Amino acid sequence: MKRQLQKKERLQRIKPMLAELVKEPFDDKDWVFEVKFDGYRALSKLNGKGSVDLYSRNFISFNDRFTSLAKELTKIRHQVLLDGEVVIEDKKGNSSFQLLQNYQKTGQGTLKYYVFDLLHLDGNSTRGLPLKDRKELLKLLLRKSKLKNIFYSVHRDKHGRRFFTFAKKKKLEGIIAKNKSSLYHAGKRTGDWKKIKITYEQEAIICGITGPQGARKYFGSLILGAYHKGKLQYIGNAGTGFSETALEDLHKKFKARFSTISPFHEIVKAKGKIQWLKPYFVCEIKFTEWTTDNHMRHPVYLGLREDKKANEVVREIPKG
16 A cells, blocks of 8 residues: 555645536446535645644635534544535434535534545545545544544445435435545546436526515526536526525625626526626525426525535536
């Protein structure tokens, strides 16, 4: 294992490796299968002497937002870079993006950090090690550190179909498949990691709002877009999933980004007057399926994603 460690490397922030979306689960003895968490992807850079840098995939600091986890990470007395997901779980033990959103306003719930990869250890990059070796080292590290709300993300070997069926029964978001021999390619989306979703969710750019109708105040629905082959495309409207407080809070945020120009090349039709926004805000949307014209069917707003930039949001159509 020592032979495979890369050259000495300064501990620094990197972007996480990403998974490609595929349609169907599969079995393969050379792959492992993990839970797909519904939270915030988070990397943590620790100097082993009490300094913690917990950050998002876009280098936004999570230290103040997730203080309890940042404090607990100081117990790890090694210089490391970890990759994982910050979540809050419901009563059934399932991670919930909406509960995590609520926590940031109410402080209610228990923050947990599920760690699934180790990218640096005591002055050496581990990204050139096979995944199975990185996981071995990670398990030993976390076991030694005796942590309360920071967990090793367990995986299953080879039986992806069986695990997907289990995830369905548990009403999880989906599973992640990873090649045991895969190296860690920072900031890249490769076929060595695959995600198979049970419920469809899509990051979307808020490109405009429609006027309120009936008793509703502030706005009617969100006009949503995502990039496909470098071009911003309309993917539907979301008019449900908002409380009255959320409608008011969002409208206040949107005002500074109002625009008189549509960000789309195509013509978008909607009920009522459209107020366009500059493509800045990113949200999470739950929906039932993609239509033949590449719009989301029955979209429901789940919350803003402050950890992601608009220019990174792409339409995720499963391969296969």
